[in-house]
Amino acid sequence: MTLRKISTYYNRLRKINLLCFVKMNWRRKCAGRFVPYKGAHCAVHRESEIVIHKGSTFWFNKSESSDPFAGYFEMAPKAKLIVHGDFSIYTGGRVMIFDDAALELGSGYINHNLFLVCRERITIGHGVAISNNVVIRDNDAHRILDDKHVPVQPVEIGDHVWIGTNVTILKGVKIGDGAIIAANSLVNKDVPARTLVGGVPAKILREDVEWR
Numbered sequence: 458m459t460l461r462k463i464s465t466y467y468n469r470l471r472k473i474n475l476l477c478f479v480k481m482n483w484r485r486k487c488a489g490r491f492v493p494y495k496g497a498h499c500a501v502h503r504e505s506e507i508v509i510h511k512g513s514t515f516w517f518n519k520s521e522s523s524d525p526f527a528g529y530f531e532m533a534p535k536a537k538l539i540v541h542g543d544f545s546i547y548t549g550g551r552v553m554i555f556d557d558a559a560l561e562l563g564s565g566y567i568n569h570n571l572f573l574v575c576r577e578r579i580t581i582g583h584g585v586a587i588s589n590n591v592v593i594r595d596n597d598a599h600r601i602l603d604d605k606h607v608p609v610q611p612v613e614i615g616d617h618v619w620i621g622t623n624v625t626i627l628k629g630v631k632i633g634d635g636a637i638i639a640a641n642s643l644v645n646k647d648v649p650a651r652t653l654v655g656g657v658p659a660k661i662l663r664e665d666v667e668w669r
Contacts, residue, residue, distance in 0.1 A: 472520065481507065489513035489540060494520055496527040496548065505532035505554070509540040515562070516545040517552075524548045526569070533558075536575075542583060546571055558595075563616065567591065574598070577609045582616035582634070592625040615650065619668050637668055 474493045481491035481499060489509030493499060497518035501507070509515055515538075518528030526549035532538065536554040542564030546552065550571035554560050558575045565585035573579065576596040581587075596609040610629030614620075618632055621640035632638070632648040639655030639662070648654050653663040 474518075489515070492516045492519075493530070494518040494528075494548070496520075496524070497530065498527060499530045501530070501532045502534045502536070504534040505536040505538075507532075507538045509538075510542075513540050513564075514543050515540045516543075518548050518550065519545045520548045528552075536560075538562075544581075547589075578611040579614075580612070581614045582618065584617040585614065585620070586618075587620040588622040588624070588640070590623045591620055594626070595628045597628065617668075635667065637666055 472494050474495050474497045477493040477497055477499045481493060481501070488511040491507060491509060492514055494517065517530055528546070528548055528550045531553045533554065533556045535557045537559040538554060539559065539561040541562065544562045544564055545566040547567065547569045549569045550567065552571065552573045553575065555576045559578045560575045561580045563581060563583035563585065565583065567587040568589040570590045572592045574594040574596060579593060579595050593612060595612045600606060600608050612626060612628065613631045615632055615634040615636065617635050620638045621642070623641045624638050624644065626644045630644050630647060633650030635651040636648045637653045638644060638648070638659065639653065642655050642659040643657040644654070644659045646658070651666055652661050653666045654660060655662050
């Protein structure tokens with residue numbers, strides 16, 4: 458092994474929470490890798506399930522430099538995490554997957570300070586770019602005393618979706634492939650594929666859009 462390769466491996470190890478890395482990979486026997494960076498706090502119940510597909514890596518609390526912000530990752534009994542590709546969640550994120558709920562990730566990244574609460578199912582596709590300070594939740598947290606109130610509904614975010622800064626995505630929303638969500642938007646209804654939406658609540662601003 459060359460000196461350059463040794464230096465590269467050392468720099469990578471220096472950023473990782475090694476205790477959490479061992480716990481999340483050896484005990485879970487993942488085909489892929491769960492890589493928690495320093496500052497990551499993982500509270501994962503032994504009855505939960507992590508499925509990271511072969512050749513895939515899930516980075517949590519990722520940072521390119523010395524970042525002081527911690528991230529929190531929690532899985533309750535029978536909660537499930539499924540990762541199909543390489544997916545990064547950067548520092549300051551808070552991810553909670555409750556009993557019998559499932560979080561399914563494709564590939565892409567979510568920038569700093571994510572707040573994600575999953576009580577039933579949240580699905581995020583491939584090639585996504587999600588900015589900082591984003592809230593994604595499939596539940597209301599509290600129940601309105603009304604027979605018509607549905608407190609939990611799954612969220613689905615398609616492939617190649619771009620979500621801007623300070624966006625909130627609420628329960629029951631389906632965002633189509635290639636859509637763009639403008640910064641500071643509140644998304645409380647479905648977004649068609651290849652549309653640009655924005656506002657509070659979010660409305661269609663342009664159709665047939667493309668981004669890269």
